[in-house]
Amino acid sequence: MAKNEDAYRPFIPRRGRAVAFAAAVAMVVTFGVVAFVVLPTGGATGWTMLDKWAVFFFGCFLGWGLSRWGLVKAEPSPEGISVRNLLTKRFVPWAEIVGVQFGGGRPWCLLDLADTEQLAVMAIQRADGPSAEAEASRLAALVHVNQGEIPND
Numbered sequence: 440m441a442k443n444e445d446a447y448r449p450f451i452p453r454r455g456r457a458v459a460f461a462a463a464v465a466m467v468v469t470f471g472v473v474a475f476v477v478l479p480t481g482g483a484t485g486w487t488m489l490d491k492w493a494v495f496f497f498g499c500f501l502g503w504g505l506s507r508w509g510l511v512k513a514e515p516s517p518e519g520i521s522v523r524n525l526l527t528k529r530f531v532p533w534a535e536i537v538g539v540q541f542g543g544g545r546p547w548c549l550l551d552l553a554d555t556e557q558l559a560v561m562a563i564q565r566a567d568g569p570s571a572e573a574e575a576s577r578l579a580a581l582v583h584v585n586q587g588e589i590p591n592d
Contacts (some may be wrong), residue, residue: 459509470498533585
């Protein structure tokens, strides 16, 4: 049973996740320092407190956007795979997956679906090097093993 559970562990990027969260924190801190320490207040050319808060909240918005990169993942189960990318989350049953692509310099893995669409799996990123190739192979093996299985309701 432990081997089966290991096969269904989530796909999570390594380098991209760390960089995204570090950049998000740096963005919020930088914009906060610029807004409340660097920008001058008052006078003919000064910034008002509303301006400073707007700059800070813009930095928070950019930080939120960067943090979305850190939240991408794909969670396989015996029924299918749930893929969370930047703004969307989609569940795809194994029977709808025709193939897995991770070659040709693509930045992340792609699932070929039966309806001729492709779904990016941003959790398997080329930046992770050999571990990403191993994860793409694990995903392809999961697709192959689960192709004919229909879960009992």
